[in-house]
Amino acid sequence: MNTILQQWITGQVLLVSSRLMSAGITRDWGVAIHGGAGSIPVEMPPGRRDECMAALKGILDLGVQLLSAGTAAVDVAEQLVTGLEDEPLFNAGRGSVFNIDGEHELEAAIMDGSSLDCGAAAGLRTVRNPIRLARCIMDHTGHVMLAGSGAEEYAQSIGMERVDPSWFDTDRRLAELERYKAEPATLEQEGSTVGAVVRDVEGRLASATSTGGMTGKMAGRIGDSPLVGCGTYADEGCAVSCTGRGEDFVRHVAAHKVALLAGSGGLGARAAVERVLRMMPDAAGGIIAIDREGVPVALFSSRGMYRGRADSTGLFETLIHGEE
Helix, strand or coil: CCHHHHHHHHHHHHHHHHHHHHCCCCCCCEEEEEEEEECCCCCCCHHHHHHHHHHHHHHHHHHHHHHHCCCCHHHHHHHHHHHHHCCCCCCCCCCCCCCCCCCCCEEEEEEECCCCEEEEEEEECCECCHHHHHHHHHHHCCCCEEEHHHHHHHHHHCCCCECCHHHHCCHHHHHHHHHHHHCHHHCCCCCECEEEEEECCCCCEEEEEEECCCCCCCCCCCCCCCCECCCEEECCCEEEEEEECHHHHHHCCHHHHHHHHHCCCCCHHHHHHHHHHHHCCCCCEEEEEEECCCCCEEEECCCEEEEEEEECCCCEEEECCCCC
């Protein structure tokens, strides 16, 4: 092929791509994040609402920067959830809820949809960023999940950053535990779990989820977040992260069900999430998902969900209540 013809073909491809992009037809990279779904009051204290929105915007903007630069989906998912873990406003990492014994037990999972590689950790008490440990388990151990003392020992052996358990404490979470102990039936958890779903410029998909669990949970309880297929899942067709009462998402194997319906079921991410949420009428929570082509999705059946989504067409939004 001569140089002039090659240049002309290249120019035509770029022109068509530009026109499709401007028409909103082509979507390159995309990302959605969540900071938990639950009984989030519409009339939030203005200061707290502003803090939450600023945190979501900052982390979502990091995702935009990374994806625009061509960073791989699984790396972006890990970095975004690390940021959410370090934000004490949300129930993961610093700011995690207390179990019934007044202790923290953290858990997380990450999955690379292009390879089905995945890693998870549960029952963590001193690992600053559970999602980073989950990534190391995925990349270096040959296992999918480590829990409890074994996970802590592995973190120590690889030099993972660890902290005193009190580092995760916040006054707000302690007050929630005290209210739970006084009247367990009256406490409505405002938000549980953080997560990210990502599609990169190569079309690769990944998901990551991290949580402190449920206020007043029994010691040793494990929710859906670190269970691949329940709260976290990604394959070549869809990436999913769930938030809500974990037991419900485990019973329905919710994350895998969304991916199955979205991909081989032909529904796409949005219709798949809508269907799975309808399948769980008694499970108040939310799901974020992204497929190979469409807009990132963030839907919920609870009162609200801390969430944000962005893509290469210029979409950039952060919300707590209301519709997409």
